[in-house]
Amino acid sequence: MNLKNIHNVFFIGIGGIGMSALARYFHANKKDVAGYDKTQTDITDSLEALGVDVHFSDAVANIKSKFQNIENTLVVYTPAIPKDSQLLNYFMNNGFQVLKRSQILGLITENTFCLAVAGTHGKTTTTSILGHLMHECQVPLTAFLGGISENYNSNLILKGTEVSVVEADEFDRSFLTLSPDFACVTSMDADHLDIYGDASELKKSFIDFSKRIKPNGKLFVKNGLPLKGITYGIEDDSDYNIQNIKIENGTYVFDVKTPKTVLENLQFNLPGRHNLSNALIALAMAVEYGCPYQQLANALASYKGVKRRFTYHIKTDDLVFIDDYAHHPEEINAVHQAVREMYPEKKVLAIFQPHLFSRTRDFADDFAKSLSQFDELILLEIYPAREMPMEGVTSKWLLDKVNNKNKQLVGKSDLLAKIHESSAQVIITIGAGDIGEEVKRIKKEFSVAS
CATH class of the missing domain: 3.90.190.20 (Mur ligase, C-terminal domain)
Incomplete structure (x- = not known):
């Protein structure tokens, strides 16, 4: 599919955090965007403020005529939508191009330099840190976030189209639609067993994801996980590791040992060792991409967090x-x-x-x-x-x-x-x-x- 030929995009479940980021992306790219969600929220209000048409009734009668043009309308849905949805069945039964959110993300990112963040915990915070670091280093990127960034008051960072930063979601194996240049795995704890059945199947899906990385790409893994790649950790022997941690006025101050040097007295304002780990892997990916050390240090200190994350x-x-x-x-x-x-x-x-x-x-x-x-x-x-x-x-x-x-x-x-x-x-x-x-x-x- 050539997304350039698409003029209209209709979202079923537009109020979801990942779906709304895509809606913002298409709206910013001058497409006509509309959608349905079950409930009015702050997210749907913000979309409507942009001029996106959102309705809250699962009824075909609410679809405006321009979105009934099969030739240039794309329909995007989330797996959270019930299979008996009137809107979903109407579009599927009438010849429209109907794709999951993850498939669209795969299409958008396939011609970019893609950095993907996977793991059962820490995806959203890590992705937003990485997006912020690269934005502050003037990288021409689009970052799709699974939460609202406090720095940008949005779940989309839009500074260009050459580079993409995305969450690689393991739910229903969505991340297997991606082919990243760089990818990290933050954790592989058992979750989504309603989808996978048991932890071994979840582990297998992460292994399959690691094989999706493009030739000459790089995989980053938290030290101790059963995957081979560039390792990261806290106060250990990882390729990238944090040392000399102090807390000063509620802020972490620490050093980072990289394969080439030691970055001293970095500052990070989010509490918790898990957030230090998230900051480290985002920093490692940005360093390997080629971002300058001093700009990265300044960007890390200015990171404010994601709404509903501490x-x-x-x-x-x-x-x-x-x-x-x-x-x-x-x-x-x-x-x-x-x-x-x-x-x-x-x-x-x-x-x-x-x-x-x-x-x-x-x-x-x-x-x-x-x-x-x-x-x-x-x-x-x-x-x-x-x-x-x-x-x-x-x-x-x-x-x-x-x-x-x-x-x-x-x-x-x-x-x-x-x-x-x-x-x-x-x-x-x-x-x-x-x-x-x-x-x-x-x-x-x-x-x-x-």
Whole structure:
């Protein structure tokens, strides 16, 4: 397919974080863009502000006539859309070019120098750091992000078309549509077992992805993973490794040993060893691309983060309120490590909304262990996303496994009152569902109180 011949692009599920980045990309490239999503959100509002036509009813009657031209209309959909969607079936049954989001990403990036970030954790933060570093080094790039960058207030960084920076998503093996020049793998922990069945199949898909790298390309892997490539790690013998870590006024200061030199006194403002690791691999990829050291150091220090990744909403002497997208036990462990490192003397209340019945079932014991580490725990009901309830898999069942005296299951309507009852000085909301809507309420309530 030649995307230059496409004039109209219709998105089914346009409000998704990855889909909306593509919508912004096509709009910036002067295509007519429209789409459907189930719910109005800040993302759909921002698209409409650009002039993108968005509607919220899965009805064929809402498709404007220009998007019914089979010859020059492309339809993009996300796998999260139900198979019985009226819009999806209309386009599929009437001869339109209908492609998944991952296939479009493959088409866009195939004629660029592509840097792809893969891994079960850390993709979005790493991709946004890499995009920012290369943007600040004046690289002519387009970066598609899986979150809203605090530096650009967008999930798209657009500075040119010669280079692309993308997340390589392992969900439903989407990353196998990419053929990157550089790729990294940050982690290979078991996840998406509803898709893969078992961890060995997930591991195999990462091996298959590593074989997608173009000839003379480079693979970067976190030290200890079962893949061969340029290694990176913290205080170890990796090709790229961080040394001499200090914390000064809430900022990491450290050195990076590269295969050729040592970069001294780098600064990075995001808390948590996991974020240091993300910064390191982004830095390594940018160095290998050829970005100048001093510009990289300045860019790293100016990186602000991604919304819903350890995002501060209240930060006073009396109360700290942080929100994070973590939805896997290892991610919760990383959040816990970061909050303890930053606030070692303070009492921490975690509010967690499990995401997916299948993930809760598959990792229940690991979730229980990670959640038990906080001083207090409030558990919300499971966010189902694309799934139907599973017998016996409930938040109450998960809560019973948690080894913590200060734990309770709370409905959203009672959440603010229960937080008021706590004496915690640090509140952290965790989860990938609609807990973000509760964040707004908590911030409003306790900004006044604090």
